Amino acid sequence: MAERPYIVGNWKMNGTRAMLAQARSIDRAAQNLMKVEVALAPPFTLIHPVHREAEQIGVGAQDCHPLPDGAHTGDISASMVADAGAKFVILGHSERRQNHGESNALVREKGTAAIDAGLRIILCVGETEETRDDGKAESFVTRQFKASLPETLASPEESLTVAYEPVWAIGTGRTPTVEEIGAMHRAIRATLVELYGEAQGTAVRILYGGSVNAENARELLAADEVGGALVGGASLTAESFLGIVLAAAERLDQPA
Ligand SMILES: O=C(CO)COP(=O)(O)O
Numbered sequence: 235m236a237e238r239p240y241i242v243g244n245w246k247m248n249g250t251r252a253m254l255a256q257a258r259s260i261d262r263a264a265q266n267l268m269k270v271e272v273a274l275a276p277p278f279t280l281i282h283p284v285h286r287e288a289e290q291i292g293v294g295a296q297d298c299h300p301l302p303d304g305a306h307t308g309d310i311s312a313s314m315v316a317d318a319g320a321k322f323v324i325l326g327h328s329e330r331r332q333n334h335g336e337s338n339a340l341v342r343e344k345g346t347a348a349i350d351a352g353l354r355i356i357l358c359v360g361e362t363e364e365t366r367d368d369g370k371a372e373s374f375v376t377r378q379f380k381a382s383l384p385e386t387l388a389s390p391e392e393s394l395t396v397a398y399e400p401v402w403a404i405g406t407g408r409t410p411t412v413e414e415i416g417a418m419h420r421a422i423r424a425t426l427v428e429l430y431g432e433a434q435g436t437a438v439r440i441l442y443g444g445s446v447n448a449e450n451a452r453e454l455l456a457a458d459e460v461g462g463a464l465v466g467g468a469s470l471t472a473e474s475f476l477g478i479v480l481a482a483a484e485r486l487d488q489p490a
Pocket residue numbers: 244327399403404405406407443444445446464465466467468
């Protein structure tokens with residue numbers, strides 16, 4: 235695992251101001267676990283309130299529009315989430331690809347807009363169960379990843395995190411094996427090195443996401459090339475999320 239693991243909670247369409255107590259607890263605990271980088275991506279409505287609570291953890295958005303402003307009712311731009319306190323944005327999540335028909339090309343445009351607005355991006359990729367059963371998971375994800383990335387990235391290490399989230403593992407309680415995760419993460423790593431060279435390509439963190447919880451985190455975080463986790467359901471309470479953060483911290487203390 236990378237030197238400083240990155241554990242990110244994606245609250246999806248969950249959370250009202252009552253959830254701020256969870257964010258506060260997570261932030262306070264993270265202050266004693268500095269060797270793990272902890273972040274939350276609440277819904278748009280809570281970005282600024284969570285930002286105001288957070289002394290230690292990073293705050294991000296779950297999406298942004300590719301344009302900076304204009305007549306786009308109901309949309310939120312990258313500079314708007316940055317203004318609210320977001321430091322990063324999750325892009326290309328499979329729920330957006332499925333529910334909003336987001337193409338690789340649109341994800342790429344959003345990524346470019348986010349970087350221009352000074353945000354880091356967490357770019358999500360992942361195959362469906364059918365694609366995995368066909369034996370095409372790695373080739374699919376590699377192609378999806380290349381086509382979703384912003385065309386140029388001045389500093390991939392600073393601006394990019396990749397999240398491998400198999401669609402069939404999200405919210406299902408099912409996860410790939412450690413070997414399957416390792417194989418996919420090695421394929422993504424090889425693509426990063428091909429695109430950005432050895433030094434930059436090896437410095438980008440690759441997170442695993444999909445049914446990560448406090449019980450399985452230790453095992454999943456031990457897979458090859460896993461630099462942290464993107465967590466959905468188990469990030470909604472401080473107790474379960476901090477269990478994952480602790481697993482990441484303990485993993486660091488063990489020999490490889
Ligand atoms: O989609 C996810 C995080 O972005 C994973 O969600 P779950 O952890 O609920 O499976």
